[in-house]
Amino acid sequence: MTFKKNLLIAVALFTATSAMADDFSVGAGAVFNESPYKGYNDNVSAVPLMSYEGEHFYVRQTTGGWIVWKDGKNELSLTASWMPLHFDPDDNDDGAMSQLDERKASAMLGGAYYRHESWGSLKVALAADAMDESGGVMGELSYFRPIRMERLTLTPSLGVFFHDESFNDYYYGVSQQESRRSGLQQYTAGETVTPYVGVAAKYQLTQNLYLNASAIYTVLPDEVKNSPMIDRDDSFALMTGLSWTF
Secondary structure, three states: OOHHHOHHHHHHHHHHHHOOOOOEEEEEEEEEEOOOEOOOOOEEEEEEEEEEEOOOEEEEOOEEEEEEEEOOOEEEEEEEEEEOOOEOHHHOOOOOHHHOOOEOOEEEEEEEEEEEEOOEEEEEEEEEEOOOOOOOEEEEEEEEOOEEOOOEEEEEEEEEEEEOHHHHHHHHOEOHHHHHHHOOOOEOOOOEEEEEEEEEEEEEOOOOEEEEEEEEEEEOOHHHHOOOOEOOOEEEEEEEEEEEEO
């Protein structure tokens, strides 16, 4: 299994790190994550780290944005992002799960709004499946607050993700045909609201070299954890890595 199996980790983990983006930085890291899908073990995967903050354009890990309005407290942008949730039956150790159809990753198009205050920042985002894999929509409402010290910046965050019925049914539902092949119960997933809490840390080792770490914990909603494809109630991820700032 690879890191792309878990959307909640791939998106939420980098949400926290995007709050600390520099003008331009690149690096590499490793992620430990727990997949909610049956038949996958805990794993460690390598991931690239990249961020760019320009006057009209940004790259924040898996999301690129074109800023259409920005002032001292507000930022509104159009976004394009990679939605990495993916299920490959050929890469699953569970006999029944290996009989299911593949669920593919997809690109998402949408928008994001940030409001920055002295007490922290709010983010509201909405995006739709641009490749029509699930045909679904996902949204996010989150809060984060960077706490800056001499060399260390800590950014605690909390929020919720929204996924509509089409999105969830594609990634967690079991069709009648799949049920006949696999023996798993037929299942249709509805829309969900998924809470998460996380913390990101960035420590300056030298003038240009930074140590990064992030942790994220999510509670799976009933519509997800009741799926016969799922065998967990929650999910956890930890990322560590190094980045070089230009």
